[in-house]
Amino acid sequence: MNDFPAPVPTPGYKLRNATLDDLDEITNIHIDGFIEEPMDDYCYPLRFEQYADHFKWLSVEYQYYLENPHKYVVQVAEAQRQDEGDATADAKPVALAVWNLSVLADAPNLNRGLDQRKDAIPKRVEAYIDVAGRRYKPLGIFSEWAEKQLTLSVLTVLPKFRRRGIATQMVSRGISHAIGKGWPVTVCASPMGELLYSHLGFKRIGTETIQAGDEEESFSSAVMVLLP
Template identity: 30%
Template sequence: MATLPSKPIAKSRIREAEPKDIDAIRIGMIASLTSDPTWRYRYINRDKYPEDLFKYSRLYVELMVSGKFPDYLTMILEVEEDSVWKLAALSIWDASYVNSRIHKAKGESYNPPTQVMEAAGVKTRRDIYPIYDAAFIKAIGDTRKEFTELFHGDEFYLNLLGTHPDFRRRGYATQLLKWGIERSIRDNAPLVLAASAMGEPTYLASGFEELGRVPIVAEGDYEKQEFVKMVYRPRK
């Protein structure tokens, strides 16, 4: 019996996102996060108010790639299919360990993206469940403060890592993670993150260590959810 030829491995590339990528990133971000129970609880009314989900997700991505907030880097991985480059995975990084030094030296400051989102009406969006969203934001906020205290603000923070469902189990998220690890080593900055249960195995396999588990405590009938504080300590 003849063996069917294997499908050729698609070409892939990693690059920093540009404004032209906003809609592709928004689509990929929502598609990737739909598998995350915590995200589904936060945006429990997303099917009832899809216009709010699309509007504010797009605004968030737009802010990340606009260049107005230099603390943030959005890196994407694309694959070539039928001579067309398609977004397969995305990552958003907080590199304030570098930029804070620059701004302090120049005596500059700027408003964080959260203030812009609030000005655009994000607190009135109807797709979220406010109680659970507030519990999640508190848990993440407390974790970020702990990272800053532990590493004195010199940490490199992975804010989001996701793969579009059509491109999963091909190692694309791991490639983006490897990009971050290489930068962490280059700059001698600990790489930190809050991992979901879905992402934890990938991080452990990549050399991260656990610093503790943080429950998301919200009133109501929810399955217990938590995230894991993790760090990659650069070794040169």
């Protein structure tokens, strides 16, 4: 992802690739930014009651992304702190994006701790993993473009920093990268995310539904693509 074009600056914010030094900040952004995320509500309904457990295993997940840079790129948007008028104070990450830039590339199995964590309903997480794992396989929702696509896997902005153009800036950078390759950008979007992606030109091509076994409860995402 180092060949991404330079983003158009959003005043007061800058984008950069994350490192392992950002792991705690990234984990916090995910938890606070996805407070109303349907997938997290469905798979991890006890994430706030079992906060320490959720933080631990979510950190494992983001460490996995950071340690497999051939497949994933994690980016943060930083807001420049202004303590007592000092605009040069340390920057603080306020938004997060994870791009899957090599969707068919192998990576080690991610240990999600389903045999021991208390924040999750394991069969729901397993149902999600099963459906997500078929997205790029023959007849999968994104199989048409095979390895020549850029998938946005995660995008979230802390609530107090929304509606400032940060999410648009982060997605636009990925779009520019994909356009340079002649690739589409693909995403499975929550209802709130669908509004943003539609504004940026993505088209809805279907629906992905996650449902564990015979449960009545489920959640659905909008399957969307931005063609080059």
